[in-house]
Amino acid sequence: MSCIVSESEVEEAALEILTELGYGYFYGPDIAPETPDSQRVTYSDVFLIERLRAAIATLNPHIPSPAREEALKKVVRTESQDLIHSNQVFHNMLVNGVDVEYRNNEGEVVYDKVWLFDFKEYCNNEYIAVNQFTVVENRNNRRPDIVLFINGLPLVVMELKRPEDDSEYEDDDLIWTAYNQFQTYKDEIPSLFRYNAFLIISDGQEARAGTITSSRQWFTSWKTIDGENTADFLIPEMEVLLKGMCNKDVILDLVQNFMVFEGDHGPIIKKLARYHQYHAVNKAVQKTIEASRPDGDRRCGVIWHTQGSGKSLSMIFYAGKLVVDMDNPTIVVITDRNDLDGQLFESFARCSSLLRQHPVQANTGAELRDLLSVASGGIVFTTIQKFLPENSEDSFPALTERSNVIVIADEAHRSQYGLEMKMSQKDDEARFSYGFAKHMRDALPNASFIGFTGTPIEFDDRNTPAIFGDYIDIYDIEQAVKDGVTVKIFYENRLSRIDIVAEARDTLDTQFALLTEDREEYESEKLKSRWSRLDAVVGSKSNLKKLAADIIPHFESRVATLEGKGMIVCMNRRTCVDLYNEIIALRPNWHDDDDLKGAVKVIITGSAADEKSMQPHIRSKSKRMKIRDRMQDPDDPLKIVIVCDMWLTGFDAPCLHTMYFIKWLKGHTLMQAIARVNRVFKDKPGGLIVDYVGLLYDLKYAMANYTRSGGRGKPADLKDEAVDLMLEKYEIVRDMFHGFNYRRILTASPKEKLTIVREGADFILSLGRTEQQSKHERKRFIQHVTELSKAFALSKPHAQADLIRDEVGYFQAVRSILVKIDRKTTTSKYEVNSAIKELVSRSVVSEEIIDVFDIVGIKKPDISILSEDFLTEVRDLPQKNLAYEVLKKLLNDEIRIRQRKNLVKSKSFAEMLQRAVNEYKNRGIDTVQVIEELIELAKKIRDSDKHNEELGLNAEEIAFYDALAANDSAVDVLGDETLRLMAIELVGIIRNNATIDWTVRKNIQAKMRVSVKKLLKKYGYPPDMQILATKNILEQAELMCSDIVATA
Incomplete structure (x- = not known):
C-alpha cells in the first residue's frame, strides 16, 4: 500500500510549525563543514560553536573575553565515559551558570558565573531548527531528522516517521521505531545527547517526549497548548506537543525548573515534567505570589492530582520554582506522619540540585524554631505534630513573623489540619483543644499555605478550604488512565471465601455504621475497645490459617499470568507476624532470616519491649529501606510484604499489582492505600485489591465523594467487569x-x-x-x-x-x-x-x-534458505498458508539484506516477489501455485550468486556491475568483461568523490554525475540508456555512502 504522507512531509510539517513559533531554520547540509555557509568545523561537532560564542558574549558583557572563552571550553568539553553523567554536568552548567574566575582591574580574583541562556527574557536567546543534521562519531554516520538549537546548543532531537500504514508493521506502531533509533543513536553518536534536554518521537499524528533515560512507557504525550484546555482531538498530537512544549518561553521554563536527576541506589534517571505537572505548578506559583503579597489572604490553594500521577515530583518542581521566582523564600513541608516525612524528604533530597539547596528535617520543636530563625531560604521538613503546644499552653508560640514563608502540606485533606475547637472527656473532666492547623497558624502567622492531595477534599470539609483555599488544579483518575500515567484498579470481594465466625459478623454489622462517619475524641476509647474484640476474632489462629490457605494459591495464580508483587494489609502488628507464620508453614521455602533473601517479609516497627516472637520482624529504618529496595526491584525474589500501617501511603513500587486487605480502612486512607497498585509497569493492565473484611461500603462511599468533588473516573472497578x-x-x-x-x-x-x-x-x-x-x-x-x-x-x-x-x-x-x-x-x-x-x-x-524455522516445524538449513533441500522441505509442508507466509518472509529478509549492498539486483528481485504476491492477493493463483513461484524466485537468487562468483568481483563491484547490466543491450554490445572493468573503475570514482552528506549536497552530486557520464562515454555505453544507467549508479553510490565515509 502506498503511503499518503511520507516521512519527509512529516518533517516539513514539523518545520513549518517550528517556524510559526519563531524558530530560525537551516537545512543541515547547507551549514555542514566545508560548505560556503559552514557553521561546524567537523561532522563530530554537535553544536554551532560561533553562535554559542556570540550568545555568551551577548549575555555576559561584564565578563572578560578570556573568562568567557574558558567557559565555552568547559561547555564543549563535558565529556565522560558515562553519557547521563555528562548530561547532568552540562544541565547544571545550563541552569546554574558556568563557574569562572578572573582578575579585575585592581588585580583581585573575582569568582563569577557565565550564563548560557537568558531565562528571564526568553526573546534574548536564539532558537534554530536544523533538519538532516549529520553527525559522525567513532566511524558511525547518523543523521537525526530535526535538531533544535538554542544559542547554538542542541537541546532537542526529533526523530520522525510516516503515519502508520498496513504494509509492514503488524504488531507495533511506527512511532516506536523512532524510539528504537534513539537507543541506537545514544550508543553510536553519544556526543549529541550530552547536551540534550529531551527527545521527541512522532509520526505526524501521535507524538511523545521523553529524556535520554526514559523507558518506552515514560515517553508521554503533551495534551494542551495553552495550559488551560485539553487540545481538540482533531489537532495532530505533533502540533500540540511542539506548540505546547517547544514554544520559546515553555521550553526554557522546562529546562530551568522542570527537570531532575535521580539515582541514589542505581542508575541515574533523568525525569521531565508531564504536562499536568508543568501547568499545575506554574498556576500554583502564581497563586502563591498573589497570596503572599501584603494584601494577600495567605491561602494559595489546593492541587488535587490523583495518586500515582507524580504528586511528590510536582511538589519538588513547585518548591524549586518558588526558590527562583520568589527570591529564595523559606519553605516548610508538613506531613502528618514520621514515615511520610522521611519518604518525602528523601525525594526532595535526591533533587537538591533543582532546589539549589539541601533540605533539612526538624526533629523537635526547638530545631524547627532554630531553622526558621534565618532571614530567608531553607527547605524544612517536619510533621504537623511538632506544632502541638505544651500541656499548659492553649496556643503554640510564634516561631517567626516573616511573610516569606511558604507552608506545603502533603495530603492537605487530613483531619489533623483542623481549625475548630474540639472537646475530649477524661476522668469526668471536659478538655478543649484545637486542630493542629490552628497551632500551625499561631506558629507561622504570616506564612502562606498550599495543599497537595491525591484524593479529593471531603464535600462537607470546611477546614481544608479555610486553611489552604480552593482547588488550583485537578488531575483526576479518568485523565490519568487515559494518559497512561496510571492503570485501572479492580476490586475483588473474597469475604465469602473466609468463614469469619458469627461473633465477628455481628460486630461487623455495628462497626460499618461507625466507620462511615467521624467521631469526636471522647469516643475513641470506646472504638478501641470494640476494635480490640474484632481484632481478636479476625486475627485468631483458625482464621489466619484459612486466610493463608486462600491468599497463597490466589497470589500464585496471579503471578503465573502477570509479573509482579503483592502486599497484605493486616489489622495490627500481631496479626502481621501470625499470618507470616501461617504462610511460612505452607511455603517454608519462602522464609529466610537474611533480609536480602526470602520471598515474604513483615514491615512493622517496634522496640525491645515487644514479645520475643515479634523481634525478628522489627527492623531499623535502614533495614526497612533495604527491603523496600528489594520490593521495588521486579527481578528480586521478594514477592510479598505484610504490613499494618507502614507503606500504605508514599510507597511506590510499580511492579506491585495485588493487595490483600484484612484491615478496615475508610475515606482518604482507603483511597491512598489502594492506589499502591495503580502504578504503570511495563504493560501491566491494572491493579487488584482483594477484600477479606468488607470494604465495599466504604469504597462506594469514597467513590461517591470522589464524583461529588468533581473527579471523573472510578477509584476502582469491580473485578467482574474485567x-x-x-x-x-x-x-x-x-x-x-x-x-x-x-x-x-x-x-x-x-x-x-x-x-x-x-x-x-x-x-x-x-x-x-x-x-x-x-x-x-x-x-x-x-x-x-x-x-x-x-x-x-x-x-x-x-x-x-x-x-x-x-x-x-x-x-x-x-x-x-x-x-x-x-x-x-x-x-x-x-x-x-x-x-x-x-x-x-x-x-x-x-x-x-x-527464527521462523521452529515455528513451521522444519529443520534450519546448515548453509542457506536457497538450498534445494530446504526449498523441497518448504514445498512439502502440509500447512500451505503458513508455508507461503514463511517463505515470503524469508525471501523478503534475504532481499532486504542484499538491498544494503546491491540496489538494482535487489530491486529486481523485490519486483518479482511483489508480482507473485499481487497475483496471489487477487486470487489469480492459489496457495500451491504461489509457493512454486516463490521457490523459482529463490532459485534465481541462488543462480545470481553463482554468476557473481564467476565474475571475480567483490560485493561493491558486483553492485555497480548489476547497475550497468540492468540494460540488456549494454550486455549484448559490451559484454561481461567490459562491464566488469567499468564496475571496478566506478568504485574508484565513487570512493574518490564521496564525502559526508554528498547525497544531499547538489554541487558534489553534480561533480559525481559528470564523472559517471565520462566513464560511460569512454567505454561506449549505449547512449539511449546512459540516463538510466547514471541514475542507477548514483543510487547505488548513495546506498554505499555510509560505508565509504566510515572507512575513509
Missing part, C-alpha cells in the same frame, strides 16, 4: 476459529500439540477472500488475543478464567507464530519486556524462538 471483558474477547477469538477444531489440543500429546498450533496459525492465515482481507483478519486476531491476555491476567484467579486457561494459552501460541512471521525483526524489545506471561507451555511454543 471478567466480562475477558469473556467478550474470548468469544471473539473463539469465533474466529469457526470451522476449525482447536479444542483437540486439550487432550493431545506434546507432539500433536505442536502440529495443532501450526494448523491453527495456518487456519487464521486462510481467513479472508483477498490478501488484504487476510492481513486484516490476521491483525484483528493478534489484537484481540493481546486484549484477551490482558483481561485474563486481570481476572485471575476467577473461576471463569480457570475454565478457559488452556484455550487462552492456545490462542497465545498461535498469536506468537503470526507475530514472528509478520515482524521484520525476530522479537520486539517491548514484547520481551512484557509483564503479561504466556500461558502456553514451552513444549508447545518456546518463548525463546528466534
